[in-house]
Amino acid sequence: AQSVTQLGSHVSVSEGALVLLRCNYSSSVPPYLFWYVQYPNQGLQLLLKYTSAATLVKGINGFEAEFKKSETSFHLTKPSAHMSDAAEYFCAVSDVAGNTPLVFGKGTRLSVIA
């Protein structure tokens, strides 16, 4: 069975500081990995995805994530936080064949302090 663990239910950073949101996965087969963002009272928007190509994946709004098989990790980073980045972020895993639903972590709420 696949699972995702997001370390830290709430992360707070200062505006302009590095954003690091942690995601570790468990999967018995090579995975696809995803990061979604949810702004207050809105739906889910895909930030970026790893689908077995380059291990460093660039997404929207300046975010990127690196797939590290040896560490079973897919941490999300952004060099400089902006107030508009305040949102909830979800990491998700699935198999590469597309035969299983995405399994989500519990989410990390990012606050950005002026």
Added chain:
Amino acid sequence: NAGVTQTPKFQVLKTGQSMTLQCAQDMNHEYMSWYRQDPGMGLRLIHYSVGAGITDQGEVPNGYNVSRSTTEDFPLRLLSAAPSQTSVYFCAVRSYNEQFFGPGTRLTVL
């Protein structure tokens, strides 16, 4: 091209009432799912379908029924609503390497 649509956006029910949450897609993908989102719990899978006539249970199926008669539609039924079903419900459509979400239905059960 609407993508994934959900109705209603908001709903208030009394305990014991029944209702159907509607989900429709115009993306022509076979794979559809229903999730519920609760604070601190992330998104939990309720039911999913890999095509018309085929459905299966997810992590939290109790209290919910689904059926899939067409590729486009995947309704979620609450037969007898309970306060524990107060949540935000998302329908999703999966291509092989991406999943698209509807805007959600916020359900309150009193």
